[in-house]
Amino acid sequence: MAISRVFLTPLIVACALFMENMDATVIATSLPAMALDMGENPIALKLAMTSYLVGLAVFIPISGWMADRFGARTVFRTAIGVFMFGSILCGISHTLAEFVASRFFQGMGGAMMVPVGRLVILRTVSKADLVKALSYLTIPALIGPVIGPPLGGFITTYFHWRWIFFINIPISIFGIYLANRFIPNLREEGTVPLDWIGFILSAVGCSCLMFGLASAGRHLVESDVSLIYVVIGSLSFAAYVWHAFHCEHPLLNLRLLSIPTLRMNIYGGSLFRIGIGALPFLLPLLFQLGFGLSPFQSGLLTCVSSIGAMFVKTITTYVLKRFGFRNVLIYNTLFGAASMAAFGALTAETPHIIVGALLLLGGCIRSMQFTSINAIAYADIKPYQMSQATSLTSVAQQLAIGMGVTVGGYVLQVSNRMQGHATIVSSDFWPTFITIAIIAAMALPFAWKLRPDAGEEMTGRRAS
Template identity: 45%
Template sequence: MIIGCALFMELIDATAVLTALPQMAREFGEPSVRMNLVVSLYLLAVALFVPVSGWAADRFGPRRVFVSAIVLFTLASVACACSTSLLQLSLARLAQGVAGAMMVPVGQVILLRWSARENLLRAMSYLTIPALIGPILGPPLGGLLVTLLSWPWIFLINVPIGVLGIGLVVRYIPDYPGARHRPLDVRGLLLSAIGLGGLVFGFEAIGHGLLPRYGSLALVGLGLLSAVLYVHHARRATHPLIDLSLLRIPTFSVSFWGGNLMRIGSASQPFLLVLLFQLCFGLNPLQAGLLSFVGGAGAFLMKLLAVRIVSRFGFRRTLIGNAVLTGLTLAATGLFDITTPYWVVIVVLFISGVIRSLQFSTLGALTYADVPAPQSSAASSLSAMSIQLTMSLSVGVAAALLSLIMVWREHAVLTESDIALVMGLAGVLCVASALVYRRLSVTAGSAVYASGER
């Protein structure tokens, strides 16, 4: 729960800031479009430093890195709140991104080393809650703080959370020693940084129109080229920064590819729901955020049931069946229109949240089920890197598809049917991930729940 709270703090901050951008633009005297730098620079910093998180955890010890990341995130939050110009805020957001890149993967390393193998599924079900609720609670919380107080409070709220988190980590989390003999893969760091930075920022630029289309595509192309060069480098390096040999572990490989396909389909749902509720239904940001929040509320219920469901059906059957249900509920949200009763919207979103919570809790546990302890840091970095990339890709692809559909259908303004088509395609991707999970054996990952149930 301590690690989950750190993740929650980061996700709340990353999403709550969206509601404050117009107020910041007026106070700084900047055009609204330039305020996108506040979001984009944060994502860029995360993409650049996620790959080095595993090496840092091994080199200096995960608790030391985790505490340092919380301290940096808290101080950067204060710097954000005290900013008087876009330049100052952008620099502070870069520091926040560096800290965020370290907090989540290193927190997972601690969880993997501290939790018994048979309790891994239960632990991951707790960790999934802030991951689902944070992005949904962020916008309404940000809207509330901006409306009642002012935009600096979006960042200042991190201070008591950070101070409490540091105290809890120091008191309750073991201080695992580092391995000072492992060198830093400098060439791998440069290639991965350029690759991830180009891909994440390129997809973000496509999704939010930050750059001309050719500039965004050039960034994506640079990212792809660097990624290919990194793969070639990693095959020959003695200590690669991102260990691609982990993909030879069957459970890790299936979780990696299936989970990425699932996230590309499902991570765009909050983005699409905001467009649907605000642009098509005419709701204000606070109303739209509160309506979307019921999807995260379902995560609490599934926390209590995840272990029992997986124990009953196994990882293979749970992931296959739940992938189909995820796709169906995602497509169902695209069928909402202005006449849909609110109780129907709430019920569908709640069920969707329950199903997604089960899917990502199960995937989180299966990802590390067969990973040897010495490779836990590398596995966490690779997993965090793929999550960051596919979530950016999901929003970018959804935004690009909306633009193409509007041009194809000659719509001057966005309509419910345009969003429904994209929701349907996203649902198809989620269902397609079930084909990846079919590669699992019937007993795959049983060690992470069978012993605990006995």
């Protein structure tokens, strides 16, 4: 019985996490081929990436309430089914509008899968075995981004991009089977009522604002329609902020932003994530459209950064204990921004060994930064605030990454038009990398404001 709880439960959740992580990296490598098939500008495919992230941001906050209300097993297996059906819809899409809608639907399933799965682990595994169980869960999170780009590139180069979505079908069926067999249908009694008004306001705000910004440049809708969406989204967000401070149990508790360490995660972390979030969209376009590489070659290059990320995870705890959160976040923000700007200096003649080294270094920096930002968020959070803090940070993370794709795509489009190029060429990219590097560097003041002893209880370090 102990084996089934400590090993089988994380394995089941890992099926969902593997699909979600691999799917996010697979699609980026295949964007130019998708755009060609759909007769669209490759930059327009940023809508496909942002729509998925918006689906996550909208539905993640209610995943815990859904599990408590309807049962963890019911919600978890339904979420896998929704993700699988969304994958099928993506695979049979023929227009950009169909593909964007399918990705949003797929994001609805992804928003429920992993948070509910983590909840099952936390409630079924004893504290003594929790670290071991969560370590099993993190394995697919590390493997997915490594094999995703080359797998997507291989399928796109030698088969067809549609198959990258169909491979989710057998994994989903296996996950549903295991969930039916081994996951208990846990419920929580006495849950607070769902903040329906907050959910509607945040959903409209996220969806309209991100769609309006991502469609700027006459992608899918005209510019005036995009502006209308931006206005509606902004007003909905403003209404939610007012609502959140006047509601007893808000969907996203904005009062937590009074905690400095969490504020660093939300504000500073989001700025850095905007810069990093643009890279999975920009790099495959640079390598394929700018340098003329095949999707498979592009995937092999981009997966190098994930290898660097895996390596750094093994030394992050030591680095944080040695130097402290504040110092790591200050210097790593500068290094991260510099590595983003450096991509703008790459040309088709740059040796692949240098490109790979830059990607490896960037992956190391990104991993260190994300681990530090994610950890510092909970440094001063009380146990009863943990669920609310998790929802707030998860939504901010998805929106920031989506905003990175949006900003990167928009600046690339402006650069392309200002330089008068009929198609996307390598010289269009350097202004984009400089822009996202500047945005990432804007996280520096938030790191600077941290106390020298911030998060010391988490690392066991005592600040001098």
